[in-house]
Amino acid sequence: MVGTVVFFIFAIMAIAAAWGVVTSKNIVHSALYLVLSFLGIAVLYVLMNADYLAAVQLLIYTGAVAIMIVFAVMLTLRGDVSESNLSNHNWGWGALVATAVFVMIALVTLGNTDWRVLATPWTSGGSAADLSLLLLTQYMVPFEAAAVLLTVALVGAVILAKGVKVSNESK
Amino acid sequence: MNLSNLSNLSVGLSTYLLVGAMLFSLGLYGVFSKRNIIAVLMSIELMLNAVNINFVAFNRFIWNQKVDVHYILNGHVAALFVIVVAAAEVAVGLALVITIYRNRQTTNVDEFNWLKW
Numbered sequence: 001m002v003g004t005v006v007f008f009i010f011a012i013m014a015i016a017a018a019w020g021v022v023t024s025k026n027i028v029h030s031a032l033y034l035v036l037s038f039l040g041i042a043v044l045y046v047l048m049n050a051d052y053l054a055a056v057q058l059l060i061y062t063g064a065v066a067i068m069i070v071f072a073v074m075l076t077l078r079g080d081v082s083e084s085n086l087s088n089h090n091w092g093w094g095a096l097v098a099t100a101v102f103v104m105i106a107l108v109t110l111g112n113t114d115w116r117v118l119a120t121p122w123t124s125g126g127s128a129a130d131l132s133l134l135l136l137t138q139y140m141v142p143f144e145a146a147a148v149l150l151t152v153a154l155v156g157a158v159i160l161a162k163g164v165k166v167s168n169e170s171k
Numbered sequence: 172m173n174l175s176n177l178s179n180l181s182v183g184l185s186t187y188l189l190v191g192a193m194l195f196s197l198g199l200y201g202v203f204s205k206r207n208i209i210a211v212l213m214s215i216e217l218m219l220n221a222v223n224i225n226f227v228a229f230n231r232f233i234w235n236q237k238v239d240v241h242y243i244l245n246g247h248v249a250a251l252f253v254i255v256v257a258a259a260e261v262a263v264g265l266a267l268v269i270t271i272y273r274n275r276q277t278t279n280v281d282e283f284n285w286l287k288w
Contacts, residue, residue, distance in 0.1 A: 007182045011190045018194050018217050022201035027210060034213050037194075041220050044190070047182075048231040053223075053250055060254055065216060065261050072209055072265040076272040087204045088281055094203025102196035109188045117184050117232050124234070124243050131247055139248050146255045153259030160266035 007047055014040025027077075027085035031069050038062045049122045052131050187228035194221035208271075208278050212264050219257045226250040 017040060020033035038061040045054035077084060109115060124130070135143045194217055201214025230246025272278055 004182055007186075011186075015190065015193050015197070018197040021210075021213055021217060022197050022205065027207055030210055030213060034216065037217065038220065041194075041224060044187070044224060045227060048187070048227050050227045050231070050247055050250075053227060053247055053254075056251065056254060060258055061216070061220070065258065068261060068265055069209060069213060072268055075269055076209065076278045078276070085205060085207050085210050088206045091200075091204035094200050097203060098196040098200035101199055102192055105192035105195070106189060109185050109192065112185075115184050115188065119182075119232060122231065126244065126247060131244055131251065134242065134244050134248055135251075138242070142252060146252055149259055150255060153263050157262040157266035160263065161269050 003047060006043065010040040010043040010047075013037075014044070025085055026082050027073050028070075028081060030085055031066065031073055034069065035062050035066045038066065049124075049126045051126050052128045053126070055128075184228055184232035187232075188225060191221040191224040191228070194218070194224070206279050206281060208268055208280050208283070209265075211280060212261060212268070215264075216257060216261065219253055223250040223253050226253070 014037045017033045017037035021030045021037060024030045024033060038057060042054045042057040042062070045051075045057055073084075198214040198217035198221065201217065202211055205211050205214065226246040226249045228246075230244065234243045268278060271283070275282070277283075
């Protein structure tokens with residue numbers, strides 16, 4: 001089956017790239033691996049018939065977020081770039097906890113027979129039109145709250161990064 | 172082998188959940204172990220993406236076929252809100268990183284200890 005092959009190619013690519021993000025010693029390489037991981041996840045969205053989310057993933061994550069991270073790396077880089085992303089002395093505990101969490105989730109996932117379902121044919125949408133109907137009726141209040149959150153966050157980010165100048169009136 | 176079978180996948184729900192669990196665990200490891208705060212932010216993005224995969228996978232595999240077709244995309248909407256919050260988080264987070272770097276000339280989280288006495 002084409003879908004299975006495509007799934008495993010891109011799922012393995014996403015996981016391998018995520019492994020590269022957390023193990024690479026050069027933070028620029030980490031940022032580029034992060035883009036690769038986001039791309040693999042976008043393909044998984046396409047396989048799950050979430051067309052609009054795949055487009056949003058490509059635009060926001062591999063576009064905006066990745067560029068912002070690369071810019072922040074550029075603005076804060078000092079010293080040797082090949083040792084810009086080292087692990088701290090707690091990495092052993094981190095590996096232990098992360099492995100324990102993964103084993104626990106895997107046991108729950110594989111042990112729950114209700115979740116061992118195969119895909120039924122998908123008759124619903126997943127396009128922007130289908131999502132917008134839901135966003136503007138059932139989820140209208142969270143949608144507006146998200147709009148306010150984005151505005152406040154972006155204004156706050158500008159103020160934090162640029163600093164506030166004391167105007168002449170307040171002197 | 173025609174391309175219309177592409178959406179007709181035979182990969183089950185638990186496989187998607189395992190992919191999400193792996194990405195989440197890798198992100199968790201990155202949050203615990205990385206020294207550069209931008210790498211910590213990248214790991215948080217990985218974890219949020221893993222959660223999004225789970226939302227969309229549950230929406231794709233466990234859905235009620237009796238409901239009107241336009242009202243079963245709740246998982247997609249949840250994933251969309253997660254993406255919005257992640258975008259806001261990365262914007263504010265990176266602004267904080269740049270501000271801290273301007274004041275302290277460092278991005279090492281081990282040196283962010285001036286609230287410790």
